[in-house]
């Protein structure tokens with residue numbers, strides 16, 4: 001059957017906005033409800049892998065992020081104990097396989113901001129702020145979604161489908177009673193951004209770096225500054241188990257953390273710091289009747305490897321390819337089961353498996369195992385066939401192919 005009611009999206013984060021553009025470009029009406037009064041300036045994701053850039057190119061967004069972000073074909077693994085560069089991977093090796101053989105560093109808030117700048121002035125690009133999704137009921141051919149306004153008043157809105165793009169604590173997932181299975185790491189992670197130019201300090205630093213250390217591993221990535229500001233180097237490091245956010249964010253604690261990596265007499269100029277509780281969880285299903293989940297509402301993982309938002313964008317693009325013909329009456333409801341089968345596999349077999357392995361790799365404590373893992377990483381980077389196989393997995397190229405192969 002064909003529908004006339006809009007598709008309702010809970011949230012206006014990056015996954016919601018990519019889904020919105022994909023629906024809008026195909027002329028399918030939607031309303032996105034966002035609980036916050038304005039787009040969140042969120043310093044979490046920044047790395048967009050080659051398949052993500054390719055997907056965003058198909059909906060006209062890639063050129064903006066490439067022009068405004070940083071292209072990063074190379075990334076390096078460092079041993080923080082010996083100060084050696086263990087391995088370098090060059091995505092240029094995949095240039096005969098993917099149209100964008102590099103990662104684009106472009107923060108998620110810039111992606112949301114760009115989408116609203118490009119499309120927000122169109123009345124049918126319907127994004128409503130200060131409007132929270134509180135619950136829903138679903139019927140044979142529609143959903144009724146309860147919306148709460150900033151003044152506490154509520155309203156019922158009718159839609160054809162409801163997509164939960166409302167993050168790890170998703171109201172949609174909880175109301176649909178879909179379980180979220182996995183675990184939470186005992187230690188929190190802190191992200192500290194500094195304006196200090198680390199390449200001037202150590203020319204072995206690439207735009208994207210991983211540091212292995214038994215007590216204090218690190219992801220170190222560069223992102224482009226706002227027009228009037230220098231670029232920012234973002235450290236993500238583990239906190240001590242039990243260390244509070246207040247302790248970790250004192251200027252003294254932050255300076256000590258950065259100086260353990262790059263000793264210097266002067267203090268670092270801190271751009272921002274955020275503390276995160278990190279979990280590995282996947283929803284048991286990504287659809288239930290007319291309710292669908294995408295992005296962090298369906299899966300969360302640690303940020304090592306930069307995969308969470310990438311997987312969420314892959315969800316959004318895959319889901320749009322089903323919702324558009326379903327809404328037009330060209331496909332049946334079973335296409336949403338296929339969406340779950342495809343994206344659930346991508347999430348569990350690839351994103352979850354790879355991010356868990358990435359963390360173990362960086363934090364290995366046993367000296368013999370650690371040496372073996374680092375030797376393997378070095379050997380892999382020196383063998384072009386193995387390096388390409390590794391990058392296809394680490395850059396989520398394999399995950400998209402495996403999902404698409406499910407029919």
Ligand SMILES: Cc1cc2nc3c(=O)[nH]c(=O)nc-3n(C[C@H](O)[C@H](O)[C@H](O)COP(=O)(O)OP(=O)(O)OC[C@H]3O[C@@H](n4cnc5c(N)ncnc54)[C@H](O)[C@@H]3O)c2cc1C
Pocket residue numbers: 010011012013014015016033034035036040042043044045046047048108131132133134165166167168170171172189191236276294295296297303305306307308309310311312
């Ligand atoms: C330190 C760190 C670094 C990371 N780096 C990367 C990276 O480099 N690459 C990568 O791929 N991923 C990365 N991630 C993961 C990435 O940030 C998330 O996967 C991404 O934010 C998910 O986007 P989303 O749109 O699904 O959810 P969110 O970004 O959480 O957006 C959800 C939106 O829904 C809104 N909302 C919530 N509830 C409601 C409601 N009831 N009604 C209406 N609106 C609601 C929220 O206000 C929010 O705007 C990182 C994560 C961390 C912690």
